[in-house]
Amino acid sequence: MTAKRPAxxxxxxxxxxxxxxxxxxxxxxxxxxxxxxxxxxxxxxERLAYSPNTLARGLVAGRxxxxxxxxxDLEGRxxxxxxxxxxxxxxxxxxxxxxxxxxxxxxxxxxxxxxLLSRRVDGLIVVGARPDPRRSIGRDxxxxxxxxxxxxxxxxxxSLVSDNVAGGRLAIRHLTEVGxxxxxxxxxxxxxxxxxxxxxxxxxxxxxQGLELAGDRVYFGAWSEEWGRSATRMLLARHDAxxxxxxxxxxxxxxxxxALHSSGLEVPRxxxxxxxxxxxxxxxxxxxxxxxxxxxxxxxxxxxxERLAAAFDGKLGSGVEQLPCRLVPRESTAx
Amino acid sequence: MTAKRPAxxxxxxxxxxxxxxxxxxxxxxxxxxxxxxxxxxxxxxERLAYSPNTLARGLVAGRxxxxxxxxxDLEGRxxxxxxxxxxxxxxxxxxxxxxxxxxxxxxxxxxxxxxLLSRRVDGLIVVGARPDPRRSIGRDxxxxxxxxxxxxxxxxxxSLVSDNVAGGRLAIRHLTEVGxxxxxxxxxxxxxxxxxxxxxxxxxxxxxQGLELAGDRVYFGAWSEEWGRSATRMLLARHDAxxxxxxxxxxxxxxxxxALHSSGLEVPRxxxxxxxxxxxxxxxxxxxxxxxxxxxxxxxxxxxxERLAAAFDGKLGSGVEQLPCRLVPRESTAx
Numbered sequence: 001m002t003a004k005r006p007a008x009x010x011x012x013x014x015x016x017x018x019x020x021x022x023x024x025x026x027x028x029x030x031x032x033x034x035x036x037x038x039x040x041x042x043x044x045x046e047r048l049a050y051s052p053n054t055l056a057r058g059l060v061a062g063r064x065x066x067x068x069x070x071x072x073d074l075e076g077r078x079x080x081x082x083x084x085x086x087x088x089x090x091x092x093x094x095x096x097x098x099x100x101x102x103x104x105x106x107x108x109x110x111x112x113x114x115x116l117l118s119r120r121v122d123g124l125i126v127v128g129a130r131p132d133p134r135r136s137i138g139r140d141x142x143x144x145x146x147x148x149x150x151x152x153x154x155x156x157x158x159s160l161v162s163d164n165v166a167g168g169r170l171a172i173r174h175l176t177e178v179g180x181x182x183x184x185x186x187x188x189x190x191x192x193x194x195x196x197x198x199x200x201x202x203x204x205x206x207x208x209q210g211l212e213l214a215g216d217r218v219y220f221g222a223w224s225e226e227w228g229r230s231a232t233r234m235l236l237a238r239h240d241a242x243x244x245x246x247x248x249x250x251x252x253x254x255x256x257x258x259a260l261h262s263s264g265l266e267v268p269r270x271x272x273x274x275x276x277x278x279x280x281x282x283x284x285x286x287x288x289x290x291x292x293x294x295x296x297x298x299x300x301x302x303x304x305x306e307r308l309a310a311a312f313d314g315k316l317g318s319g320v321e322q323l324p325c326r327l328v329p330r331e332s333t334a335x
Numbered sequence: 336m337t338a339k340r341p342a343x344x345x346x347x348x349x350x351x352x353x354x355x356x357x358x359x360x361x362x363x364x365x366x367x368x369x370x371x372x373x374x375x376x377x378x379x380x381e382r383l384a385y386s387p388n389t390l391a392r393g394l395v396a397g398r399x400x401x402x403x404x405x406x407x408d409l410e411g412r413x414x415x416x417x418x419x420x421x422x423x424x425x426x427x428x429x430x431x432x433x434x435x436x437x438x439x440x441x442x443x444x445x446x447x448x449x450x451l452l453s454r455r456v457d458g459l460i461v462v463g464a465r466p467d468p469r470r471s472i473g474r475d476x477x478x479x480x481x482x483x484x485x486x487x488x489x490x491x492x493x494s495l496v497s498d499n500v501a502g503g504r505l506a507i508r509h510l511t512e513v514g515x516x517x518x519x520x521x522x523x524x525x526x527x528x529x530x531x532x533x534x535x536x537x538x539x540x541x542x543x544q545g546l547e548l549a550g551d552r553v554y555f556g557a558w559s560e561e562w563g564r565s566a567t568r569m570l571l572a573r574h575d576a577x578x579x580x581x582x583x584x585x586x587x588x589x590x591x592x593x594a595l596h597s598s599g600l601e602v603p604r605x606x607x608x609x610x611x612x613x614x615x616x617x618x619x620x621x622x623x624x625x626x627x628x629x630x631x632x633x634x635x636x637x638x639x640x641e642r643l644a645a646a647f648d649g650k651l652g653s654g655v656e657q658l659p660c661r662l663v664p665r666e667s668t669a670x
Contacts, residue, residue: 046445066450074419075616076411083436084409093442096450098403098433101418107428110381115401115431119454225620251620258622281410281616285560285586287593 016044027093042093063312067097067305068116070137071127072104077279078297079127082148085301086125090309095122104129113137123308125301126152131161131194144311146304149297151320159320160303162295164194167325168201171246171274171293174327176209178335180244180272184215186231186256187248188223195220198248198276214242223248228255236263243271244333250275250282253290257332272333288331295325351379362428377428398647402432402640403451405472406462407439412614413632414462417483420636421460425644430457439464448472458643460636461487466496466529479646481639484632486655494655495638497630499529502660503536506581506609506628509662511544513670515579515607519550521566521591522583523558530555533583533611549577558583563590571598578606579668585610585617588625592667607668623666630660 013023018037026033026041033041067086071079079099087097100116102109116124123143128134128150136154137145151159175183185202187195199218206213215235221227228247232255235242245260247253253275260271267273267288275283278294300323307316348358353372361368361376368376402421406414414434422432435451437444451459458478463469463485471489472480486494510518520537522530534553541548550570556562563582567590570577580595582588588610595606602608602623610618613629635658642651 042442046442066454073411074415076408076415080409080411080436084438087436093446096435096447098435098450100431100433101415101422103419107377107381111428112431115433119401225622229622251616254620281586285589287560287564 011048012041012044015048016040063122064120065095066119066121067095067123067125067308068112068121069097069099069125069127070102070109070112070116071099072102072109072129073127074101074103074129078129078149081297082125082127082301082304085298086305087301088298089302089305095305097125106135109137117142122312125304125308126150130192131164132192144308144316146307146316148300148304155320156318158307158317160300160307161320161322162297162300163322163324164197165201165204166322167276167293167295168198168203168246169205170201170325170327171198171276172202172205172209174291174329174333175244175246175272175274176205176211178268178272178333181211182214182242183211183244183246184219184235184239184242185213185246185248186219186221186228186235186252188221188227188252190220192223195248202246214244215239223251225251225255225258228252228257229259230255232256232259233263236260236265244274245271246274246276248276250277250279250286250290250292253292253332254282254286257286257288257290268332268334274333278328283328283330286330286332288334291330291333292328293325294328296323299323346383347376347379350383351375398457399455400430401454401456402430402458402460402643403447403456404432404434404460404462405437405444405447405451406434407437407444407464408462409436409438409464413464413484416632417460417462417636417639420633421640422636423633424637424640430640432460441470444472452477457647460639460643461485465527466499467527479643479651481642481651483635483639490655491653493642493652495635495642496655496657497632497635498657498659499532500536500539501657502611502628502630503533503538503581504540505536505660505662506533506611507537507540507544509626509664509668510579510581510607510609511540511546513603513607513668516546517549517577518546518579518581519554519570519574519577520548520581520583521554521556521563521570521587523556523562523587525555527558530583537581550574556587558586560586560590560593563587563592564594565590567591567594568598571595571600579609580606581609583611585612585614585621585625585627588627588667589617589621592621592623592625603667603669609668613663618663618665621665621667623669626665626668627663628660629663631658634658 013020023041026038069083073079083097100112124145126147133153134150136152136157147159151161219231245256247256256273275290275292278292283290283292348355358376361373404418408414418432435447459480461482468488469485471487471492482494486496554566580591582591591608610625610627613627618625618627
């Protein structure tokens with residue numbers, strides 16, 4: 001940005017000591033360029049503040065190298081990992097993913113959408129604030145759109161979501177693998193489909209193993225530590241024979257651990273505790289560190305990018321695609 | 336986006352039942368338009384998917400209605416509030432703030448910067464991942480740049496940071512106001528200037544009140560719950576007369592509360608605990624809920640927007656501007 005005359009591809013090639021063709025390949029992320037050469041070219045491009053005529057290049061290739069991520073996530077907790085996964089899949093030196101936050105406000109979302117479209121983004125990723133269906137941003141948009149985390153309410157749209165039923169099954173499978181049999185389930189707000197899906201998966205896996213849920217019922221409540229604490233107190237008052245709690249979120253799990261400790265029970269010796277979300281700040285800092293089911297948000301982002309990239313050359317699919325969760329074991333469920 | 340013929344300002348005005356002048360004022364966020372009228376016009380604009388010819392308008396007004404936020408924040412915890420504050424200040428229907436995440440990688444940052452500049456953003460906000468000085472993205476850029484949270488290492492740049500020294504003073508003032516006199520300070524990684532600044536402010540305020548820090552020294556360590564727990568155990572082993580702990584972060588404070596509870600001490604009855612960051616997920620869910628110093632990140636964003644807006648018409652200042660923190664009292668320091 002400091003050069004008086006804008007640097008050209010020739011300047012970059014000269015500084016990197018490679019041919020113009022090689023510099024071009026390296027900058028466009030094509031194969032057949034060694035990692036070292038690529039690094040040299042990128043460094044040269046950076047030193048010269050080389051900025052290809054992006055619009056012109058976009059017109060030629062039919063692409064502008066910019067994808068919009070439209071979110072309503074107030075904390076960035078969901079959208080930043082999805083953004084990172086998408087950018088990694090595109091290649092960060094080929095496509096910038098730009099995030100706009102609509103905060104759940106339709107007017108603001110419309111404004112951001114117009115801004116992104118007027119800048120001729122190549123595609124859009126729409127991330128909801130909660131995993132329930134959200135309003136479609138519309139058909140007939142000039143670019144392909146993929147919904148991630150929250151599905152679109154229009155079945156003609158393509159949505160990528162975490163498979164919460166499979167996540168519930170995974171949780172129970174892990175707890176039984178470490179020898180637990182009397183497993184209770186404390187989860188969040190019953191207005192969230194994800195709460196029911198996780199509980200459904202948990203029941204499926206228990207049934208497959210000839211087990212029943214401990215504590216008679218699923219404890220639905222709120223996505224909070226406070227609910228984890230009070231539900232655990234209720235549970236212990238009525239059913240002292242539990243040896244594990246599957247919590248519907250890491251926040252709930254933190255409350256569960258607190259209440260177990262207050263009742264003189266040790267985790268995992270007396271009761272194993274498993275969370276959901278694998279939110280590092282809560283899970284890794286817990287005492288003991290909390291095992292948790294991870295929704296693979298970066299993978300959602302990566303697959304969203306792949307679907308968009310495929311749509312640049314052809315057709316975008318439709319419907320809801322479920323992606324698997326994974327289990328991250330820590331001490332709270334150690335055998 | 337579904338209209339075959341793009342909607343015009345006339346269409347919007349007709350649908351909203353107002354004059355074209357009023358519709359224009361409402362869409363441009365000017366004053367002298369009632370809230371109801373404004374809402375009607377925005378709704379009409381949305382229904383018609385009205386998209387003004389942004390580039391043309393940008394050329395006329397010298398602005399494009401798009402500001403870039405270049406961050407390296409891996410969680411969005413710092414940058415999303417700053418983005419929201421900036422957007423609120425600009426008026427969300429006039430300017431979209433687009434976030435790009437460089438993840439601390441200079442090559443990636445350079446690429447994002449070129450993308451944003453090639454899209455002709457009006458200005459840039461650069462947010463660091465930690466509150467220490469970061470490399471300037473350069474002088475002679477075609478648009479004004481404001482650094483928020485982490486200052487630029489170039490004194491010619493304009494940086495807006497939280498006043499951590501004043502934050503430390505604020506913390507001690509609050510603890511003494513609720514009657515505490517034997518206050519210890521457990522804080523994070525000593526390679527962070529913010530850790531020293533907060534400790535410095537705490538000592539200043541203690542001295543002003545004729546008090547000394549309890550526990551002989553500042554307990555520097557890590558920004559983690561685990562450090563909060565182990566430092567508290569050390570502190571209690573040597574100095575049992577403390578009646579308050581000022582923690583350098585909410586994560587540390589959560590560990591402090593845990594360790595106090597494990598030692599049979601009650602919070603706040605026996606020992607008051609005050610955190611820093613006011614990270615809702617940790618502070619509000621704590622038992623008891625945690626009082627904390629808030630760095631006013633949304634205000635940083637708002638002021639960054641104001642400085643950029645002023646620079647569109649004139650000159651951008653330089654140097655480091657310190658913005659105040661505020662205290663958010665909860666139960667952990669109740670009198």
